[in-house]
Amino acid sequence: MAEYYEAAIQFDHVNYSDRGTLILKDINGLFPKGKITTLVGPSGAGKTTLFKLCNRLISPNSGEIQIDGRKIDQYNPIELRQNVGLALQSATMIRGTVMKNLTLPLTLKGSELTEKDAKELLQDVGLDEEFLNRNVKDLSGGQRQKVSIARTLVNKPKILLLDEITSSLDRVSQQDIEALIVRINQKYGTTIVWITHNLTQAITIGEYSWVMIDGELIESGESSFLDNPQNDQVKQFIKGDLA
């Protein structure tokens, strides 16, 4: 029954604690290469923390993370972060226009995004091109999240980590993003991990899924397991979530 997956990211007994509190407990699992993984779990489960580990903003206290079969700390941090793109739920913006934010990944490398590319990116995430010169102060939460995804795409990452991006989006926007995720995955073969609070999305968009609760990876595998969970905690979580 267990299928073999090549891992884009592999976790081996990963523990992470902050000031004495254990936040991630003995995580063992993988995100399959070239596929879309959906990650679900209640608030405080450690999902965002796991993403920060993958982008190496933080490092595990013990255990090992491998990216494409190589230990994460063998990479140059800058190169790694360009290849493992991260769009966090906070969708932090730097002060200024949408254009300034979109071009940021290139500014850091000493170049610049052309207006044409910027407009294309906006179109990809479902924003009108007139947004380009808007100040980010005037964006809604959903619009910020779209800009944040577009900005992460500028580095053309091999692995894309998207944190709960649809929670503050309306239905139409959610569909834009779902379509975008599938399109990027198919067009570039990008490995995508997507934190979502919507179980239907987790099952339909994901090929592979993780359920995290309270710092632990409770169950993972082909997304269909969410239809018929074996683990009691997962059953409870799904029931609670659907209620």
Added chain:
Amino acid sequence: MTFLTLSLALIFVLIPIILSKTLQLELEKDTIIAAVRSIIQLLAVGYILQFVFDSQSIIYITLMIVLMIGAATQNARRKGASIKGITWKLIVTFIFVEILTQGILLGFHITPAEAQYIIPISGMMIGNSMVLSILFLNRFIAEIDAHQDEIELILSLGGTSKQAIHSQLITSIKASTIPTIESQKTIGLVQLPGMMSGQIIAGADPVQAVQFQLLILFLVLTSVVVTSVLLGFLSYPTLFNKQMQLLKAEE
């Protein structure tokens, strides 16, 4: 002024004490401590200066400057306790400001190489540098705390530590130096600078006093900007580790 006339000046200490007693402000104790400490400290400094001026010995002059730098470091380091190695970073900053200012002053013969010029000017430079260090560190630590998300955003996109903290560094340098620069724009219009007033009272020619005051003002401009910039560039690397991760401030 004689010590007799100076002791009459104690009337100005009695006035607040009497007011405090009658109105129960409870300021008597602090007023007395302040008065006694300033008498002892300033008299001690006066005698030490007289001794050093008489000797004109390079050893004593250097020793006094070392003491000033030590005291300034002691004062400022508490503000930067969360920055690793802040003590030596402050020492390097103060020494640099001192060498830069005295180097130019003595090198171009702007002031004579005599203790009565070197010591007070050094005191003013190091004192200013100390105040600026405290202003800068307060601001820098607050900026980082408030903008941690932005710093992590830039890191997460593949920026270097320097790129990640650049905006907070520049804001803090600007914010800590602007008050000094601004205050120089209106100087003399409202309040005469303390040093100049002192010189005029002591009988110096006002134009001469102004010339010295201008020299000090220009020196202060250098000292404030150099202090903030140098301390900033010495401090920011210790906020990150080798993996380019922003270190958490210890509580």
